[in-house]
Structures are given as C-alpha cells and as structure tokens.
Amino acid sequence: MRGKITMFFLVLFCAPTFALAQQEVTGTVIDDLGLPLPGASIVLKGTTNGVTTDFDGKYVIQASEGDVLVFSYIGLKTQEVTVTSSVIDVSMESDISQLDEVVIIGYGSTTKKDATGAVQLLTAEDLNKGAITTADQMITGKSAGVRVVNNGGDPDAGINIRIRGGSSLNANNSPLIVIDGVPLSNQNPAGQANPLTLINPNDIESFSVLKDASSTAIYGSRASNGVIIITTKSGTKGAPQFNFSSNVQVGTLSNQIDIFESAEYVDFIQNTYPESANFLGLNGTIYDTNWQEEIYRTSYTINNNLTARGNLFNKIPVRASFGHSEIAGILKESQLDRYTVSLNIAPEFFDQHLKVTINAKGIATEKDQPDTGAIGSALTANPTLPIYDPQGGIFGGFYQLTDDQGIVGPANPLALLKQRERNEDADRFIGSAEFRYKIHGFEDLTAVINTGIDYSESSINEYFLPSAVGAYTVFDGLPIFNNFSESFRENQIKRDHLLDAYLNYAKDFEGAVNRLDVQAGYGYQNFTTQGTTFPTTTENGFRESQQPFRYYNILNLQSYFARANLTLFDSFLLTASVRADASSLFAKDDRWGYFPAAALAWKLDEENFLSETTWIDQLKLRLGWGLTGQQDITGPVGYFPYTALYDDGDPTVSYMFGDQLITTYRANAFNPNLTWEKTSTYNVGIDFNFFSNKLSGSVDGYIRNTTDLLAEVPQSEGALRNRFVSNVGETQSKGFEGALQFRPVQTDDFTLEFNANAAFNETYVTDLDNITQFSSGGGIGRGTGVNIGQTAVGERNRTFWLYEQVYDASGKVIEDAFVDQNDDGIISDADRRFIPFEPKWTYGFGTFVQYKNLDLTANLRGQLGGNIYNANLLNRGFALAAIPQTDSGFIDNTLNLFDGAQYNGFPEMPSDTQALSDFYLSDASFLRLDNITLGYNFTPFKDKKLSLRFYGSANNLFVITDYDGLDPENFDGIETSPYARPRTYTLGLNLDF
Incomplete structure (x- = not known):
C-alpha cells in the first residue's frame, strides 16, 4: 500500500x-x-x-x-x-511483401502465413510479361499444377485450363473463375471462344489459385476443378495518380508444316507420277506459290490503356480506366478490337462501419473470324498454280480449278479468307456491389451482401463470296454471283445474376484460443441464355434462308454455406466448412448435394523448439480434406437432362398429309436418376521461408477420388439415343507439386531471383460400373466411327487406343502389321494398347535480374511425357495423296517425304486399320522459351512526380522438342490443321504521373 x-x-x-x-x-x-x-x-x-x-x-x-x-x-x-x-x-x-501476404479466398481473405489450404497468390511481379492480350497468358506456366493451353494463334483462341488435371469424364473440367466476387458462367457469349478475352489484363491486381478441396469447397458445386479468383485494381486514399501504358506487338510465323515447295513438288510429280505432270502449273507456266505463307502474315497488336486513381471528395477511393486493343492475327483476315472501361468505388459511411465496394466493367469486342478451313486447304493446294487468275476469271480475280459441276479440288486458300466475312461482336457488362456493415455496438459481427450481374449481347453475321462455296450460276453464258450472300446469323443475350448474403463474426481472444472467424450465409446464382439463329442452305447456287431457331436456356443454383477458422496457441490453424448446393439440372429428389471440408495447419516456426533457429522465417505444415460436387453437364445433354422433352423435328422426320409435308415432334433422351458427381481430395503440404526471405516455397501431395461420374456412356438397345449421360464409375488422381523461389542477392542496386515450379499428376479410371470401356471420341479425319480415344477401367482417363506397329529389319513400317499382344494368332481389338496423351509432368521456371534501373525477366515452361497423334502424317503422308482420283483433273500437295528417289511415306492411303497404329504417335515433351523482357525505369524529374518505364520483349522464341509436326502443345492430343502460334516481339512504355 x-x-x-x-x-x-x-x-x-x-x-x-x-x-x-x-x-x-x-x-x-x-x-x-x-x-x-x-x-x-x-x-x-x-x-x-x-x-x-x-x-x-x-x-x-x-x-x-x-x-x-x-x-x-x-x-x-x-x-x-x-x-x-x-x-x-x-x-x-x-511494401510488396506485405501486399503479397493478402490472399483472396471464397467469401473473404486470409494471409499466406494463415492459409490452411493449397492456395497460391500471383501478383504483378509474378505474372508473365510481354505480349499479353488476355488474362490467361499472364499465368501460363507460373503456378504448379495449373496447365493452360490455348487452341493456337487466333487472337480469341479458346483456352483449356486444368488445375491438377480434370476430375470428370464428360462434365466440365475447367476451374471456376471469379472476377471481383462474380463467378463466371462456363458458357461463353456467342462468338467468343476465350472468356478471359473479355477482361483487360491491365486492370488485374492479382490471381488467387485455390487448388485443393479444403480451400475450394466453400464454392461447392462449381469448385471441383479448382478456383481462380481475379482481383482487379482499386482506388487509393492518397493523392491522384495516373498511368498511361502502351505497347506495340509484331508477330511472325514461328513454324510451318513441311509440305512440298513448288520446285520440290515438280520433282516429286515428274519422278513418281509422270502421267500427271500435265497438271503442273497453268498453261505451261510453273508458279512458285507457298500457300502457307500466302494465308499467314506479320501480325500486329496495339494496346493503349489510361488509368486514374484518386480520393474523391477526400473520402472515396476511386479508380477508373479505359483500354483499347487492336489485334490483327497472324492468319489473314483475323482481327479483334477490344474496348474496355472499368470503375471501382469504395466509399465508407457511418464512421467506417459501412463499406460499399462497387466494381463495374464494360467490354466491347468486335471480331472478324476468318475461315480456318484455309489452313487445311493451304496444306493441300497445288503449289505450282497461281494465286490469281491471269485471265481475271469469275472468282473475283482468284484462280480456281473448275469443271462443269463447279469448283474441283481444294478451294483457293487465300480466296477462302478474302471471300468470306464473319463478324462476331459482343458487348458485355460485369458489375458487382458489396455492402459490408460492421454492426454498431457489436463490431465483431459484420453483415455482407454481395450482388452481381454478368450481362452480354452478342451477334454473329456471316457472308460468303462465290469462290468460297461455289455459289454462282450461269445465265446466257455469263456468271451470276450471289455476292456476299448471308450464310449464317445469330443474336444472343446472356444474363447471369448473383446474390450472396452472409454474416461474419471475427474476434481475437486471450488464452488458448487466439482468434475465431466464422461465416454463414446464402448464395443464389441464375444463368440465362436466349437467342435466335438464322441458318441458310444453298439452293441452285444461291443462299436460301431456313426457319429461324429460337432457344432459351436457364440454370439455377442455390446454396447455404458456413465456415469457421480457429487459431489455437498461436500455432494451430483449423478451418472447417460445409456447403449445401441445389442445381436445376437434377430432379427434385436428387437436387441437393452436401459438401464438407476441413483443414489443419501447424505453424512450426511459432513453437519453442524452433525459437532459437534464426534461419527459419516460416515453416508451416498443412493437412486438408474436402468434398466437392459437379453438375455442369450442359455441354453433352443440355439444360433439362432429367425430364422428357420434345423438339420440333426436321424434314428428315416428317410425313405427307395430303399434299402437305408435316414435321413431327421428336422425343429427347433423358435420365431422371442423374445426381451429383462427387470428388473428395486429401492434401498434405508444407510452406517454408528461410534465410530472411532468400529461399521460399511450398510442396504439396494429394489424392483425389471422384465417384458417381457424370459420363456419356452407351445406352441399352431401344433407348432414344445410343449414348447419354449417367452416373457411372470412379476415377482416382494422385499427384504432387512444388514451387520454389530463390533470392540469393537483394540489395538497393542489385536483385537476383530464380523461381521454379513442377507438378506431377495422373488420373486413372478405377470403375465404370458394368461397363469395361467405351469410345471417348478422338476423330482423326477418317470415316464415322474411326476414333482413337477410349475410356477404360484401369487406364488413364484420357487415352489413345492403338495397335503397336511392326517394322521390318530396316526400320520401315509394314502396313497393317501389328504386334499380337495376347499371342492368340489374331490381330483384333484385344491387341490394341492404351496410351495416355496427357503429360504426367508440367513445369515452369524463370529468372529476374535488376541492376539499378535496368531489369531482365525470362520465363520458360514445358512438359515431360504425353503423346500427340499426327493426323497430318496419316492424311497427307502418302504419295497417292497427290493424286486424289485418276480422272479428277487436279493434283494435291502432300507432306514432303520425298528424298529425290522415293517417297518415304506410304504409297497409297493407309487403311482405317493402319490409322489405328501407334506409328503416328510422337512424344509430346517440349521446352518453350515463353517470354523474355528487358526494361528500363527512370524518373526524369527530381521531384519524382513522373516515372517512365520502357521495355522490349519476345514471346514464343523457341520450342525444343522431338515432335516433327507443327507444335507439340496440343490439349486434345491430335494435330490436324492447326492455327500456328506466332513468335511475337513487343515494345512498350509505362508512364506514371
């Protein structure tokens, strides 16, 4: 006292x-x-x-x-x-490291050190540089276990993104993509192949990649294949800031398929088929036409973006941007113009208790889509014929072989491009408004309402000139053209609505329980697509309109969800979640699915036994399990697969009533017992950061089991369709992945960084109920039913089904001779082998070097294993391909396999049985230098109110591979007539003021 x-x-x-x-x-x-x-x-x-x-x-x-x-x-x-x-x-x-710590997850955020699931954050410094026109290009090769493959060099090429491989056979295998809280539909607007074309890469702040079920289960039915959360840039509370960025990209043809050039072709025909030599050239003149070079060009892209950030009325952070991209593809007549605007506003009210975040994005795209049939035609067209008719001709000046019936032989490849016009336009708005209210008097409790809309209007208008379709007739000896006649038209409107409402309670405590963070709420998503197509047919050389077809599709998803995060003893992190989902794709009795998940993380660096270990900055062990659902089967079966519906039949299912032709209604196939496909995933991982952030990374291993597979399988006799979707069988995936970042030097003047990632994945079909195997497509340009894809119990989920080729003593193929695998003396389907076409290994690595104001970035990526089937070798790799018919009046080009004495392919068209040979397979392993960028930053004024960055980059510089075709990177594993990926060079600048 x-x-x-x-x-x-x-x-x-x-x-x-x-x-x-x-x-x-x-x-x-x-x-x-x-x-x-x-x-x-x-x-x-x-x-x-x-x-x-x-x-x-x-x-x-x-x-x-x-x-x-x-x-x-x-x-x-x-x-x-x-x-x-x-x-x-x-x-x-x-503080870049501080920003990196924030990871966006479902209905909230966490930090790297507190994440319990397999989650990766990719921010500006991690993303690809250079020729970036779509968001997917920013993350290609940057995240372990994430495979991004586009469908060629088209400016709007479709993409295939897989996180840890696919978990389904016929349901959707793409990850859920969420942009500022708005989940995108798996259906793109009409005429748009790449959903990520419709967001300006300049607006993107970060990507959060959620890989395992413990982190994705909160998204329920749409998260079986992982989640990619895109967060766009926001306003600032600071002074106004402006950014202007601009770059110019030039693309060149990186590779060609090896077909005959004109002189080689003349030599081949004269030595092999001298009786057809009179078809060489035109009127005695041998032309030197490289059709591949004629259809391709030097592409260019111009990107301009202007951004303003500020603090409106000194209270409201605001960001606004405008962007324009003009992209001329490497295939002639390929054009994409994109206009984007975005607005982010985040005001706060009631003494910062209410925060409102508004994101609005408007996108307008105008696309000219060329006739890609010109690519195949360029591989077949006679290289000794001219591009243009010396006499002018009746095909707009283009040369085209004709007979009394019209066009013969392959159409003029350049005419196919120049004399078809297909405009695909889309206007799209993506908006969200989040209201986050910290309840007065009970500030640990927050009420959140998030509303969103994804609205688009699309139109497709296609017109042909005569040489592309032979749409001409003769009247009084003069050709009459149906010039620019309409061949197809479609109008479409998509409306996707979102509502999430939930409560969040978060509070720190003293004692054993350090923090409790609980959420519970309701989610609503509604996807509507409606439109009209106006098909046409050719009658007497003229285009005639057919009856318009109107469609209306709707998908509704409703959910209840809850999640709890608990921190114990400053070392243990526990996450548990559950979601109940209902889908309108299933009947009422099977509509609801329930998907729980749990994860535990142990921060070892917080324990006393490591307290004296100064070189460990972070060491965290993670364990997780989760169950997710899959319901997206609209691709193969439409929007009402569980109920009986009837369609108005076409003229092939009609009958005569008096003198009138009456079409009938046709019953659609349906399956009232369809229910959820379910995927459970076990994940173990470790995150580490050593030596004051010099060495960091993560390693994960997982096992994933999918049951009640939604698979399109053969049906019993008498069914309305011979194949329909049912819940059959199981698959199992196993894999591991690792990511490493090494910073040996990091000073004020010099920085040196290396990063690498690698992933292993394989998925096997373990059960198909009473089915042993069934065809899974894989068309190779032959007749109906000649497919090489197969799904079978005990095999990888995406495989070829082929014979093992037999060769003679000199290594030459013996046609239709295959290994008798079961030694029964008969070559049958039992002797065909299952060969996977997906790689087991994918990888990427890169480096970053900065010396004062100068910086250099390089990224490489590739895959080990996998196979690719060369359908070009099958369909163009035989000598007689040059002579389609003895009386045809024309000759075609083939693959250049002539050594001056003999053609080293097959003499005649290989049989359909020979087409099932593994002779046409090649190892799809490759290493690609994806991009290399050199930049220079400087501030011309002492007050630092203006800074400039100049940079140059090159993309797709080289590919190291043993594959003899165009490109080994092919998602479907079959090369036919691919759209070549360009080699691109970029010059650009960024101006901050």
Whole structure:
C-alpha cells in the first residue's frame, strides 16, 4: 500500500514536467512517387495517441524529444522515426511483401502465413510479361499444377485450363473463375471462344489459385476443378495518380508444316507420277506459290490503356480506366478490337462501419473470324498454280480449278479468307456491389451482401463470296454471283445474376484460443441464355434462308454455406466448412448435394523448439480434406437432362398429309436418376521461408477420388439415343507439386531471383460400373466411327487406343502389321494398347535480374511425357495423296517425304486399320522459351512526380522438342490443321504521373 501511495505522488509530481516537455511536431507524409498521402496514420509508439494526415499529407501531433513516431499506411512499409526536431517529413516506400501476404479466398481473405489450404497468390511481379492480350497468358506456366493451353494463334483462341488435371469424364473440367466476387458462367457469349478475352489484363491486381478441396469447397458445386479468383485494381486514399501504358506487338510465323515447295513438288510429280505432270502449273507456266505463307502474315497488336486513381471528395477511393486493343492475327483476315472501361468505388459511411465496394466493367469486342478451313486447304493446294487468275476469271480475280459441276479440288486458300466475312461482336457488362456493415455496438459481427450481374449481347453475321462455296450460276453464258450472300446469323443475350448474403463474426481472444472467424450465409446464382439463329442452305447456287431457331436456356443454383477458422496457441490453424448446393439440372429428389471440408495447419516456426533457429522465417505444415460436387453437364445433354422433352423435328422426320409435308415432334433422351458427381481430395503440404526471405516455397501431395461420374456412356438397345449421360464409375488422381523461389542477392542496386515450379499428376479410371470401356471420341479425319480415344477401367482417363506397329529389319513400317499382344494368332481389338496423351509432368521456371534501373525477366515452361497423334502424317503422308482420283483433273500437295528417289511415306492411303497404329504417335515433351523482357525505369524529374518505364520483349522464341509436326502443345492430343502460334516481339512504355 505504501509503495502505491509513493508511486501516486511521484506521478503527480512529474506530470507537469512531462506536459512541459511535450512539443508540437508537424510534417508531411509522401509516397515513393513524391505524392502526398492523406489518411496516413501517425501513432506515438507504446500509446494509443495518434493522428492521421490531411488531404495534403500534413499532420500535427504532440510528442516529446526522444519519443518514437510510427508512420503506417496500407500497402506501404511502416516506419518508426525518433523525435529530434519539431518538423519531421517522411517518405513511405511500397511494401510488396506485405501486399503479397493478402490472399483472396471464397467469401473473404486470409494471409499466406494463415492459409490452411493449397492456395497460391500471383501478383504483378509474378505474372508473365510481354505480349499479353488476355488474362490467361499472364499465368501460363507460373503456378504448379495449373496447365493452360490455348487452341493456337487466333487472337480469341479458346483456352483449356486444368488445375491438377480434370476430375470428370464428360462434365466440365475447367476451374471456376471469379472476377471481383462474380463467378463466371462456363458458357461463353456467342462468338467468343476465350472468356478471359473479355477482361483487360491491365486492370488485374492479382490471381488467387485455390487448388485443393479444403480451400475450394466453400464454392461447392462449381469448385471441383479448382478456383481462380481475379482481383482487379482499386482506388487509393492518397493523392491522384495516373498511368498511361502502351505497347506495340509484331508477330511472325514461328513454324510451318513441311509440305512440298513448288520446285520440290515438280520433282516429286515428274519422278513418281509422270502421267500427271500435265497438271503442273497453268498453261505451261510453273508458279512458285507457298500457300502457307500466302494465308499467314506479320501480325500486329496495339494496346493503349489510361488509368486514374484518386480520393474523391477526400473520402472515396476511386479508380477508373479505359483500354483499347487492336489485334490483327497472324492468319489473314483475323482481327479483334477490344474496348474496355472499368470503375471501382469504395466509399465508407457511418464512421467506417459501412463499406460499399462497387466494381463495374464494360467490354466491347468486335471480331472478324476468318475461315480456318484455309489452313487445311493451304496444306493441300497445288503449289505450282497461281494465286490469281491471269485471265481475271469469275472468282473475283482468284484462280480456281473448275469443271462443269463447279469448283474441283481444294478451294483457293487465300480466296477462302478474302471471300468470306464473319463478324462476331459482343458487348458485355460485369458489375458487382458489396455492402459490408460492421454492426454498431457489436463490431465483431459484420453483415455482407454481395450482388452481381454478368450481362452480354452478342451477334454473329456471316457472308460468303462465290469462290468460297461455289455459289454462282450461269445465265446466257455469263456468271451470276450471289455476292456476299448471308450464310449464317445469330443474336444472343446472356444474363447471369448473383446474390450472396452472409454474416461474419471475427474476434481475437486471450488464452488458448487466439482468434475465431466464422461465416454463414446464402448464395443464389441464375444463368440465362436466349437467342435466335438464322441458318441458310444453298439452293441452285444461291443462299436460301431456313426457319429461324429460337432457344432459351436457364440454370439455377442455390446454396447455404458456413465456415469457421480457429487459431489455437498461436500455432494451430483449423478451418472447417460445409456447403449445401441445389442445381436445376437434377430432379427434385436428387437436387441437393452436401459438401464438407476441413483443414489443419501447424505453424512450426511459432513453437519453442524452433525459437532459437534464426534461419527459419516460416515453416508451416498443412493437412486438408474436402468434398466437392459437379453438375455442369450442359455441354453433352443440355439444360433439362432429367425430364422428357420434345423438339420440333426436321424434314428428315416428317410425313405427307395430303399434299402437305408435316414435321413431327421428336422425343429427347433423358435420365431422371442423374445426381451429383462427387470428388473428395486429401492434401498434405508444407510452406517454408528461410534465410530472411532468400529461399521460399511450398510442396504439396494429394489424392483425389471422384465417384458417381457424370459420363456419356452407351445406352441399352431401344433407348432414344445410343449414348447419354449417367452416373457411372470412379476415377482416382494422385499427384504432387512444388514451387520454389530463390533470392540469393537483394540489395538497393542489385536483385537476383530464380523461381521454379513442377507438378506431377495422373488420373486413372478405377470403375465404370458394368461397363469395361467405351469410345471417348478422338476423330482423326477418317470415316464415322474411326476414333482413337477410349475410356477404360484401369487406364488413364484420357487415352489413345492403338495397335503397336511392326517394322521390318530396316526400320520401315509394314502396313497393317501389328504386334499380337495376347499371342492368340489374331490381330483384333484385344491387341490394341492404351496410351495416355496427357503429360504426367508440367513445369515452369524463370529468372529476374535488376541492376539499378535496368531489369531482365525470362520465363520458360514445358512438359515431360504425353503423346500427340499426327493426323497430318496419316492424311497427307502418302504419295497417292497427290493424286486424289485418276480422272479428277487436279493434283494435291502432300507432306514432303520425298528424298529425290522415293517417297518415304506410304504409297497409297493407309487403311482405317493402319490409322489405328501407334506409328503416328510422337512424344509430346517440349521446352518453350515463353517470354523474355528487358526494361528500363527512370524518373526524369527530381521531384519524382513522373516515372517512365520502357521495355522490349519476345514471346514464343523457341520450342525444343522431338515432335516433327507443327507444335507439340496440343490439349486434345491430335494435330490436324492447326492455327500456328506466332513468335511475337513487343515494345512498350509505362508512364506514371
């Protein structure tokens, strides 16, 4: 008691002295660009006394000499400054590592150190550089276990994204893509192949990739294949900032399929088929036409983007942007123009208790889609014929072989491009509004409502000129053209609506339980697509309109979800979630699916037994399990697969009633017992960060089992269709993946970084109920039913089914001779082998070097294993391919397999049985230098209010592979007439002011 009284009088005595020692400290806080920072926090260390800066970044605070002031601002490094004078100005630097810590997950966010699932964050410094026109190109090869394959060099080429391989046979295997809280539909607007064409890469802040079920299960039915969350850039509380970026890209043809050039072709025909030599050239003139070079061109892309960020009325962070991309594809007549606008507003109300975040994106695309049939025609067309008719001709000046019936032989490849016009336009709006209310009087509880809409209007208009379709007739000896006759038209409207409403309770505690974070809510998604197609047919050389076809499709998903995150003893992180989903694709009795998940993480670096280990910054062990569902089977069976529906039949199913032809209604196949496909995933992983952030990374291993597979399988006799979707069988996936980042040098003037990732995955079909195997497509340009794809129990889920070829002593193929695998003396289907075409291994690695203002980035990626079937070798790799028919009046080009004496392919067209040979398979392993970028940053003025960056880059510089075709990177494993990927060079600048 005496001690307390003494302390009381001591404090009472000293208080006036303390008060007298304090002084008024003033100053200005700016960012690393020299701009004032309004809203920056200045706190007297060790106390709760603090102030914030005004609109001009100025502050006033009471402090004593020797006190420490703590300056902080979101996204910038916190600084501590000792008071030594009455004026203290502070310049705050960006804290990239701090920004990297924030990971967006379903219905919330976490940090890297507190994440319990297999989640990867990719921010600006991680993403690919250079010729980037679509968002998918930013992450290609950058995330372990994420395989991104586009369908060639088309500016709007379709993409195939797989996270840890596919988990289904016929249901959708693409990941769920969420943009600012709005999940995208798996159906693209009409005429748009790549859903990520419709977002400006310049607007993207980060990607969060959710890989295992413990992290994706909160998204339920749409998350069986992983989730990619795209977060766009937001406004700032600081001073206004502007950015202008521009680049020009030039693309060249990186490779050609090896067919005969003109001189080689003449030699081949004269030596092999001299009786057809009179078909060489035109009227005695041998032309030198490289049809592949004629249909391709030097492509170009011009990208311009303008962005403004600021603090409206000193209270509302705002970001607005406008972008335009003009892309001329490497295939002639290929064009894509994209206009984007975006707006982000995040006001706060009621003393920061209510935060409203509004994101709005408008996208308009105008696309000219050429006739890609010109690619195949360029591989077949006679290289000794001219491009243009010396006499002018009746085909708009293009040369075309004809007879009394019209066009014969392959159509003029360039005419196919020039004399067809197909316009595919789309206007799209993606918007969301999130209301986050921290309840007054109970601030640990937050109510959240997120609404969103994805609305698009699309149109396709296609027109042909005569040489493309032979649409001409003769009247009084003169050709009459149905010039630019309409051949197809479609109008479409898509409306996707979203509503999420949930409560979030988060509170820190003292004791064993450190933190509790709980969410529970309801989700609603509705996807509507409606439109009309106007098909045409050719009658007497003219296009005739057919009856318009109208369609209306709707899919509805409703959900209830809950999740709890618990932190125990500062070391253990526990996550548990459950989601109940209902889908309109299933009958009422099977409509609901229930999907739980749980994960545990142990932060070993927080334990006492590692407290003396100074080189460990982070070491975390993760264990997770989750169950997710799959219902998206609209591709093979439509939107109402569980109920009996009837369609208006076409003229082939009609009957005569008097003198009138009456069409009938046709019953659609259906399966009332369809239910959820279910995928359970077990995941174990470890995250580490050593030696003061010099070495960091993660390693994960997983086992994934999918049951009640939604597979399109053969039906019993008498069924309405011979194949329909049913719940049959199981698959099992096993894999592991690793990512590593090494920073051996990181100083103010010099930085050296290396990064690498690799992933192994294989999926086997373990059960198909009573079915042993069934065809899974794989057309190779032969007759109906000649498919090489197969699904079978005990095999990989995507395989070829082929014979093992027999060769003679010199290594030459013996046609239709195959290995008798079961030694029964008969070559039959029992002797065919299952050969997977997907690689087991994918990888990527790169480096970043910065010396003062100069920086260099390089990224490579590739795959090990997998196979590709060369259908070009099958259909064009035989000598007689040059002579389609003895009386045809024309000759064709073939693959260049002539050595001057003999053709080293087959003499005649291989049989359909020979087409099932593994002779046509090649190893699809490759290493691609994806991009290399050299940049220079400088600030021309001392006040740093303006900064410039110039850069140059090259993409797709080379591919190392043993494959003899065009490109080994092929998602479907079959090369026919591919659209070549260009080699692209870029020059660009970024201006910040």
